[in-house]
Amino acid sequence: MLSLISHGGSEGVTGSCHELVYAPGKSFLVDCGLFQGAEQSSHGDTANAKVLNIDFDLSQVQALLVTHAHIDHIGRIPYLLMAGFTGPIICTDATAKLLPLMLEDAVRLGVTQDRRLITLLIDKIKSLMVPLPFGVWHRLDEQVKLKFKRAGHILGSAYIEVDLAQPQPYQQGGQIGQVKRVIFSGDLGAPYSPLLPNLKPAYACDLLVLESTYGNRLHQGxxxxxxxxxxxxxxxxxxxxxxxxxxxxxxxxxxxxxxxxxxxxxxxxxxxxxxxxxxxxxxxxxxxxxxxxxxxxxxxxxxxxxxxxxxxxxxxxxxxxxxxxxxxxxxxxxxxxxxxxxxxxxxxxxxxxxxxxxxxxxxxxxxxxxxxxxxxxxxxxxxxxxxxxxxxxxxxxxxxxxxxxxxxxxxxxxxxxSAHADQQDLINFVKRMRRPPKFVRLVHGDTQAKSVLANKLRETLPGLQVGYDGDFL
CATH class of the missing domain: 3.40.50.10890 (Rossmann fold)
Known part of the structure; x- marks a missing residue:
């Protein structure tokens, strides 16, 4: 059975890290971000404690997929490597240019000032990176292929479409359904953001892992x-x-x-x-x-x-x-x-x-x-x-x-x-799919934002299964 596990970013707006187990002994991660603010304190505030945040088994993780280069989505990558990860880090071409720069600064400020160690770490990260253009399918293995679509959040940001070779059973909220297409939203952008083309909703999916930062708010035009x-x-x-x-x-x-x-x-x-x-x-x-x-x-x-x-x-x-x-x-x-x-x-x-x-x-x-x-x-x-x-x-x-x-x-x-989609933008992303999802998992938002957005989504698309927080099992 397909399973989705959160290692951060399910109960707050930082530390995004989600694992999709798609076959026995096989999974991939989407993002590996740093906790910030009060969420950082609750996960440990020292460098040693941060390393312990990679407290999950990496033996089955085949790859890390990165939606964009903000620290709350990439900041734990150095600790991931320290914990033994050696798989590919797959991202868009633009993110591949920005990610090493952002991580170098984060390591220098938060871990070590040693120039040699920083260079070794960043060189290692670069060696694992697999840059991809938008809209092109990439095969992870015989069971999974993926592609990046423009998310309109920052330059290079993407939502990720994952296609499974065979439909897999998935359970959420007491309901079981077959899932073949999974989408991870990453952070979706607001329309008419300077410099960035507007995102276009996906054609279809069965399971949508959706951010909810502003799930209870509307932005000014x-x-x-x-x-x-x-x-x-x-x-x-x-x-x-x-x-x-x-x-x-x-x-x-x-x-x-x-x-x-x-x-x-x-x-x-x-x-x-x-x-x-x-x-x-x-x-x-x-x-x-x-x-x-x-x-x-x-x-x-x-x-x-x-x-x-x-x-x-x-x-x-x-x-x-x-x-x-x-x-x-x-x-x-x-x-x-x-x-x-x-x-x-x-x-x-x-x-x-x-x-x-x-x-x-x-x-x-x-x-x-x-x-x-x-x-x-x-x-x-x-x-x-x-x-x-x-x-x-x-x-x-x-x-x-x-x-x-x-x-x-x-x-x-x-x-x-705000570079984030607001409540209406998030709803539009879901309802404008030609074939809307069966299941939606809300992440990257506080409890109130997720609760309000969940209710709005259920009103907009009756029968849609929407879950968040403790349902991540």
Missing amino acids: RRFRTQALKAVIEHCVRDRGVVLIPAFSLGRTQALLYEFEQIIHQHGGDWENIEVLVDSPMANEVTRIYRELKPLWDAEAQRKLAQGRHPLAFEQLTTISDTQSHQQVVEYLQRTARPTIVIAASGMCTGGRIVAYLKALLGDPRTDIIFCGYQSPGTNGWAIQRYGNKQRYPQGYVELDGQRYPINAQVHHLSGY
Whole structure:
């Protein structure tokens, strides 16, 4: 009987790692991500404890399939290798370019600074990687073939279609059915995301393993989110303050640059005098790779290129890489509060250069902080978002590196910039299949998001078997 086992990402939004056992003694993994925020604490916070997260038998695992290069989907790959995995790491061509870069940074920050060891590890990972183009079937063995389809989440992101040679019985929620086609959604993107072609639903499947990050929410449309972003920036300029945007180096930073180039191009005037700083060596390197991968950009971005515009390299953009320049900029902005947009990692404020800006500018009421992505409970970003609500917490503060910092800055959340599909997008992905699934497994979401989405899916497609969390047996 076909069985699906979760080793992370079934009861939260990080640590994604799912195993499909498709024959006696044979399985494959989909993603192997790192736990973050409160979920990290519950799984152990030291390097040794993280290694113990690979506490499942690898003897039957034939391959690792990777949906995309975000750390919550790839961050445990080094530990997987340390636990003895030597199989292929199969991903899209674009993910193959981004994954080593992301893992090298994660290992350097979280495991070791030893350059030789890092190089050996990354070289080993590269040697196992099998890059595939979108839409081409790849045979894993005589029983399984797979292909990647565009997911629209970040560049290179994919949902994975898995075809079994023979239908296999599968049980969920007391119901047994035959399964031949399985789809793992990975993280699905929102429509009209900058640079990314929209995802197209699959034709059919029997079992769908579906993310549910925003299963209980609807995002703002692109026009409204751009207007909201523009309004916050203009407010900050009037206040003569700094705009801080904590952003993931991969995906979110590039989407924001695309939007700022568009706003500057459309409105000109004072906007042409606003400096946009990207203070993140990782984000700058990822942006370079994004520019290399222009053939994967969507039609809108291709038209801009044809017009001679540069969505990721415009005149008002300044990139900062070296530590000395970073420190000088933080001190200068603290001293002058000159109107400047600063984009820096990490996206949840758990580390990286954004922390130095927060320490320097959180107490200044002229500062605006814009969150444009999910903030996992237990992270600094979650705390700032929560305790920056002046009506509920007039004396709100956050602890950074063991010291309290008052939150006098104005805190904003723009949900429309999420790289994740919202509730309606997720429902559309399911119902627009020509042959909808018999079974849906909800993963990568908190309990409320999964519960709400499960009910919505059952209402939309009566008779659909939807399960999550403890049903993963």
